[in-house]
Amino acid sequence: MIELDGAEGGGQIVRSALSLSALAGEPFRIENVRGARDDPGLKHQHHAAVELVAEVCDADVEGAELDAETLTFDPGQPSGGQYEVDVGTAGSVTLVFDAVLPLAVTIDEPLAVTISGGTDVEWSPPIDYYRRVKLPVLRRHGVDAAVDVERRGFYPAGGGVATLTVDPSDPAPIDLTDRGERHGVRLYSVASEELTDADVAERQARGAAAALPDDVDVIERTAAYAETDSIGTALTLRAEYENTLAGANALGERGKPAEEVGEDVAREFVEFDEGDAAVDRYLADQLLVWLALAGGEVTIPQITNHVESSVELLGEFGVDVEIERGGEDEAARVSVSETLDR
Numbered sequence: 001m002i003e004l005d006g007a008e009g010g011g012q013i014v015r016s017a018l019s020l021s022a023l024a025g026e027p028f029r030i031e032n033v034r035g036a037r038d039d040p041g042l043k044h045q046h047h048a049a050v051e052l053v054a055e056v057c058d059a060d061v062e063g064a065e066l067d068a069e070t071l072t073f074d075p076g077q078p079s080g081g082q083y084e085v086d087v088g089t090a091g092s093v094t095l096v097f098d099a100v101l102p103l104a105v106t107i108d109e110p111l112a113v114t115i116s117g118g119t120d121v122e123w124s125p126p127i128d129y130y131r132r133v134k135l136p137v138l139r140r141h142g143v144d145a146a147v148d149v150e151r152r153g154f155y156p157a158g159g160g161v162a163t164l165t166v167d168p169s170d171p172a173p174i175d176l177t178d179r180g181e182r183h184g185v186r187l188y189s190v191a192s193e194e195l196t197d198a199d200v201a202e203r204q205a206r207g208a209a210a211a212l213p214d215d216v217d218v219i220e221r222t223a224a225y226a227e228t229d230s231i232g233t234a235l236t237l238r239a240e241y242e243n244t245l246a247g248a249n250a251l252g253e254r255g256k257p258a259e260e261v262g263e264d265v266a267r268e269f270v271e272f273d274e275g276d277a278a279v280d281r282y283l284a285d286q287l288l289v290w291l292a293l294a295g296g297e298v299t300i301p302q303i304t305n306h307v308e309s310s311v312e313l314l315g316e317f318g319v320d321v322e323i324e325r326g327g328e329d330e331a332a333r334v335s336v337s338e339t340l341d342r
């Protein structure tokens with residue numbers, strides 16, 4: 001039984017522990033779940049992830065209740081099939097996807113997971129980032145997964161629906177150290193249909209395009225409107241380089257001009273582009289579990305708290321991640337040579 005202490009981290013520790021435990025066939029017990037947060041314990045999104053991974057790998061679970069701060073998880077054999085989960089609020093759909101996605105390397109049959117909740121909510125990958133940046137990067141390394149968005153869900157009502165389909169996959173070592181030449185960027189803007197007359201989706205995309213440096217080529221710009229339960233907006237930028245993809249994104253806020261949402265996204269991209277890392281700061285922590293499974297090396301803009309807590313967690317599962325911190329203008333480097341024993 002692996003004993004974990006969640007006191008220093010957030011929900012990501014729970015999600016990654018679920019995936020690693022299911023893959024290694026090793027039970028774990030975690031105390032102080034999300035201990036670093038003001039509202040510790042399992043919230044809807046984390047609870048949904050526990051229930052889902054438990055179902056997919058037929059686990060014995062103790063303590064999987066809302067607000068629980070201690071959880072024990074003893075996995076069986078993961079299997080494909082069709083699963084459905086309702087997060088119940090605007091809890092993040094993409095973060096629940098993240099808990100099952102790594103099972104791609106162990107399933108024998110395809111897996112399809114339909115989740116209802118928030119598709120574009122704070123502190124999590126917006127669904128366009130997930131399907132246009134994260135999954136394409138993983139697909140290039142042999143992870144056969146895709147997302148279909150049936151309905152958008154914004155805070156607070158949620159009500160979004162998306163399906164992740166995953167085929168059995170055998171990923172190649174992750175090699176993302178040199179991003180190569182920039183080809184250009186694509187902008188994906190979306191807003192609730194109530195904002196159509198105010199042109200909000202177009203204005204977000206235009207705001208971003210106008211704020212980009214002259215030498216950045218905008219390859220594509222889309223603006224769409226969707227029927228949603230709560231009114232909201234989202235903008236994702238996908239930057240394409242010779243060897244990699246990176247993202248920048250923002251959500252709209254009541255009272256904030258749409259153009260400013262675009263400018264925020266452009267600024268985030270420019271900051272990334274001025275550095276020399278191959279992946280953005282979000283993918284930096286999300287790829288660690290893949291490094292543990294497939295090995296390889298990635299350059300990242302900075303060692304965030306999320307990276308640190310994930311590295312520590314991987315250590316608990318017997319995977320040593322090497323970190324080179326980099327300098328002021330130099331990307332940090334993370335690598336794994338001995339992958340997870342499974």
Ligand SMILES: Nc1ncnc2c1ncn2[C@@H]1O[C@H](COP(=O)(O)OP(=O)(O)OP(=O)(O)O)[C@@H](O)[C@H]1O
Pocket residue numbers: 009010011012013034037046095122123124125126129249281282283285286306
């Ligand atoms: N704007 C964003 N774009 C892409 N990814 C994001 C974005 N914001 C957050 N993420 C990713 O979402 C994950 C959030 O993990 P974290 O543990 O903080 O969240 P959580 O499960 O909601 O738990 P908690 O409430 O404890 O913070 C990280 O992998 C992070 O990289």
